[in-house]
Every structure is written in C-alpha cells, then in structure tokens.
Amino acid sequence: MQQTMRWYGPHDGVSLEEIKQAGVSGVVTALHEVPVGDVWTVEAIRERQALIHEPGLEWTVIESLPVHEDIKRKSGNYKAYIENYRKSLENIAACGLKVVTYNFMPVLDWVRTNTMFINADGTKTLRFEKDAFIYFDLFLLQRPGAENDYSEDEKESAAAYGKQLSEEEKQSLFHTVLLGLPGSKENFTPEKVLNLLKDYEGIDDTKLRENLCFFLNEVAPLAEELGLKLAIHPDDPPFSVLGLPRIVCSEKDIDTILKAVPVNANGLCYCTGSLGANPDNDLVSILEKHGDRIHFLHLRSVAKERNGIFKEAEHLGGDAPMEAIVHNILQLMNKRNISLPMRPDHGALFTLEKEREHFSGYSLIGRLKGLAEIRGLEQGMIYAMNHKL
Template sequence: MKQTWRWFGPQDHVSVDTMLQAGVDGVVSALHHVPTGAVWSPEEIAQRQQQIATRPCGAPSGLAWDVVESLPVSEDIKRQTGDWRDHIAAWKHSMRNLHAAGIEVICYNFMPVLDWTRTDLAHALPNGATCMRFDLPVFAAFDIHILARDGAAHDYPEDVVASAAEAFAKMAQTDIEALVRTVVFGLPGAAENFSLADLRYHLDAYAGLSADKLRGHLVDFLEEVAPLAQELGIRLCCHPDDPPTPLLGLPRIMSTEADYAAVLDAVDLMSNGVTLCSGSLGARPDNDLTGMMERLGDRVHFLHLRNVQRESPHVQTSFHEAAHLEGGTDMVALIAAALRQEAKRRASGRADASIPYRPDHGQDILDDLGRNAQPGYPAIGRLKGLAELRGIVTALSHDHVASAL
C-alpha cells in the first residue's frame, strides 16, 4: 500500500517539509485555482509537480504528484445543461495532459452543488482536540429555518424537525452566520465558496432532477471519459457522497455498495473505479466497508482511510470525525482486505498492485490548534493517523502474520 498525503498547494499551511518528515511515498493534489470546466494545461501541471518536488529551502524533496484529487466535474456535466459537452472535452484534454506528465490516478466526485458537508469545522472533544462534525438537527435547522427550502421539513423525522426548531431558537445572528459559512463551505481548497443566494440558485437548477436521471448522467460522462482513460492507462475513481444520504433535496447516487456496483457494471472497464473512503461510506451503518473492499476490490484504485463516530443507529444521523482507529469502521479488517487484494493483483501481474492510500482528515491536536490549516487536514492529527495506519500495514505484512491474511 502506497502512503500518500493530500497537499493543497503553496497556500497550504502544511508544508512539503512536513510531508517529507511524515515519511509519505507520494502526494495527492489538484489545481484548485483553475476554474471548473477549464483545461489543466501542461504548464500548470508541471508547475505543481515542481512545487511538490522542491522543499522550501530549494533542495529536492524526492516526492512526486501521484494522485489527482480532484479533477472537478462541473455542475453543467452533472445536469447536462449549458456547456456540458465542452466541459467533458476539457476534462478529456486535462486527462491527456495529466497522462503526459506521468500521473495515472484521478479521483473525482459526482455530488451535486456541494462536496463534503459539515455543521462544525472545530467541534471540541473532551481531550481538548477539535474535529469536524455533522449535527443532523443543526443541519435541519439550517435547511428548514435559514435556507427556508420548500418542503424541507418533510425530509427529516419528526423528532429531528422538533430538535431543529429548538436549535434554531437558541441561535444568535452570529451563530446563524457561522453556520451558513460552514454549510456552504463548498469544494475543499477551491475558490468556490458559495453564499446563501448562490446555494439557492444551484438548488433551483437541480429541481426535478431525480437520482435515476443523475445516475444516467454519470454513466453518460463515464462512457465518454473511461474509454480514453483505459487507452491511456489512467485509473479513474469516484469518491462517495459525504454524508452518504440525501441533502437539501438533492439526489445522491454514490452512497452505498449497490450504487457503486450499478455504475461499475454500466461502464465495465478497469479504468472506471472506486475511491473507497471509509469515512464517507462509514457514516452509514448499512455499509460494510470490509465487504466492499472484498467485493469491489479489483476496481478500488484509491483508499481514503479515516473513521467517523455515528451518534445514532439510523441511516440519517449526526456523526463526528473520530481518531483513525476509533469510530465505527474496523480499520484492521479493512486494511487486511486491501492487502489481500494487493496480493491477488501481484499474483495476476497487475501493474497497479500497490493501492495508494492517504490518512483522510484528522483531528486538530497539539500545534494543529493554532495552525489554521485547511479544515480536516491538520499536520499532526493526520501524522498520528498515518502512523497508526502504517503500524497496521506493517504488522499485517510481517512474515509471522501475512500468511494468515
């Protein structure tokens, strides 16, 4: 398993030296400053590669850009409106440029409007650390009382609607403003930070688009890009919905194993694969992460390893980012399944036998608390998580136990 680390570029408060000292094998990055729908030029790609390859002191880092996360899919592509065909052409052009630069793995998502959604980016834990949290009643308060979306109350259980009303009644104007900023944070690391008016506009643009229709649009997109990826030797891997349940009346189509199986079967090419995010998928109690790795493993091209603590047994629930070996996912079992998949790939001679993984998200601990890094991407919290994950991989790969896998 190849250890990687997400880096948002020169503006990231976690440096190349930090990645180097963490001992990672490769870097996950993207050109967040390039507008969605535009081509990633060879010059921009080369500049990011050079930034990764160079330490702040000017010496070589020895690191390389291994995984793209994410090459954004525009809202026009998802809805098949406006300039969607031009955007697909640009996406394919970017893919060719990435291939020419030696990059073989591209993570993307097909979530309408917003990427991951939280209600608190610095939830205080009993030990003094902070983490990101999704509070379902608070989110419902945003949806019903602040956004005032038509019919929003019908999307939540009665007890959540009641709790949402209580939560909203306690909010000062500053609390409301902070919640709006958090919910509409937009795409991590991107320039697209939506206002409330922007969010309403985008929600209106999706009115009447069903989950089946959105899934059809994803299949149409993959029928365009996956054959080229197959020809180039690029592995595409779709990230799951986060949270993996419907939000704001928007369809969500990559939340369960059945969702993935449908899309993999519809475009049955090895280039059409999975980003198995144990945190996103693990927020649903009915997702069997180890089983998914076993059953979908030959198409898993990228692993996000993190844990969440669900706060109720319901599919629609509050949750917070747990430490990597805590929460609801059995990380040892999941990594064992990934190592078994790698062994199968080596036995069959696959060139992609080593699956890249990264410690996804992390709690802010120690000096993270004053660093003001990208939410969810602290230095020390992720380093702690990587050390724990690395320990599991090392132990399970040891001669004394590897034969038991």
C-alpha cells in the same frame, strides 16, 4: 500501501517540507487554481510536478479533477466540458500521472455542521448533527419545499435546537454548512445558494445516475486507452442534503456505477469515512466485492451517534473495522501485485496547532498520528502474514 498526504498547493498551511518529514513518498493534489471545466495544460501540470519534486516527493494521485455542474445536469455546455475533460486526461497521461479522483456530488462537495467540535481530550474534529442541519435548511437557508423532506418530529427537534443558538452561532452554522461549496471563502447569501439549488430542479437520483453513466461512457474508455485510473469518491455524507440527489452512497450504487462501464479504468476511491457514515454499508464486504476496481484508498473512521449524528474519530477508533480493512487491503494488493496509494484522510486538530490556519480535517499532527497508526497496523500485519502468526 503507497503512503501519501493531501496537499492543497502553494497556499496550503502545511508545506511540502513538512509533508516530506512525515515519511510519505508522495502527495495527493490538484491544480485548484484552474477554473472548473477548463483544460489542465501540460505546462501547468509539469510546473506543479517540478514544485513537488523539489523536496523529493512525487505527485501520486490527482484529487480532484472536478466535473463541471453542466456535466452533472447534462445541460448547457456539457458537451464542451466533457471534451475539455478528455483533453485534460490526455495531458495528465502525457505527464505520467496514473490515478484521477473525482466526485459527482451536485453543488456541495461535502457537508458538516461543526468543523471545530471539541473531543473529550481537547482535540477538535469534524461533526455532522442532523438537528443542526435541518435547522440550517428550514430556518437559515429557508429552502422552498424543505419542510416536505422532514417529519414533524424532526422539524420540532430542529426548531428546539435553534432556540439555543446565539446570532453568532447561527452565522457560524450557516458558514460551516456551505464550506463544501466551490469558492466557499466568498460571502454566500441564502439567495445565491438557492439559485445554485434551483439549477437541479427536476433532477432526481435516477436522472443524475443517467448523467453520470453518460459521462463515464465518454471518458472511461479513453482513460483505459491512456493507462489512467478514474476513482469516484463516495458522497459525503452518504444521503441526500438540501433536496439534492445522491448516487454514490451504498454498495448497490457502487455496483451500478462499475457495471455501467465495465472497464478497469472506471473505478472507486474507497473512502472508509464517507461509506462508513451509512450504517447500512459493510465496509469489508465492499472491499472484498469491488477490490479489483479500487484505485485509491482514503482511510479514516467515523463514530456514529444517536439521531443522525456522526463525527470523525481516531483512525483506529470509531466504527470502521480498520484491522479487518487493512488485512483485506494487504490480501488484495498481493492478489493484484500492486501497491495501492493511500492517504490517512482527515485528522483531529491538536492544541499545538490551534494558531495555524488549516483546512478542516487537514492539520499536520492529526494526519501524522493517523498515518503512524495505519503504518504500524500495516507493518504488524505484514509481519504476521509472512511468519504465519
């Protein structure tokens, strides 16, 4: 596997030099400063490439080239934004990049209720707790119609959860859930969030899926011509939040997406964490069935607990059968005669780095630990396969 780490750009708390010292060959990044929907110019891409090349790294995968909300809703200026996306793909190909990751999640890119959950060993990790989220939805955001999305038992449990929170903890929960919003560092109010959600009224899973297929028919054939690979990231978490549709949650969803545009460029970012949070997903089965259309690997694990709770686990721990996954990836790469790009997605925050500002799940030591474990697992399996052990 091509071992990489994600880098958020010049303002990332982890430097390119530190990433280079981790032993990876490249970084996964994006032009985060470019407004969603605008064209990525050749000049901007090459400028970022030069910055990455300086310490001896390569820009391996784009994560992400965001899809404008107008495209997801197929409304407003969606035709112009699709044309801009196509132009960005042309410029990306002209600069020699090969893999483009994106997602089709409405409004929120990801959701957690705690970004600093303390593990038994003192490290901190990301966690989603159903009671906390329902409390946020019903009592903090007060989303109209939210009460219809939950059972009476769920509402009572969430109310009881909220009674234990201080005002400071309620504010922290509100801010944490909204970290997945674009521009989440700004001070979002319930009114602002509700306005964003209102734009998706009348759009259910079926309609959003139709809009994704329309988008793919517009961009995937072009990507195929340009020699690019598009890798859609699964929904995180893999179920509806805030009444929003979700369409990349299961093996059936993946089947639909890949069959919609049957060209190799239309592919998957195989994220074992996002897919693994759905207890109905068989991670090995998805890998075996759709291996030819997997273009990028996010390797991490989650531990699913009782009553809708899951948290980020150690890369070789949790519920993901990482040994079987890596074994199948090695077989897949041999079959396809390629080395797939991989990053050790997420990682616990260690005490040594508690004073450093990091994006949630993106501390250096936590990812370095995950990288070392996966690298060791991969090398051990390669040795065993070569020596028929």
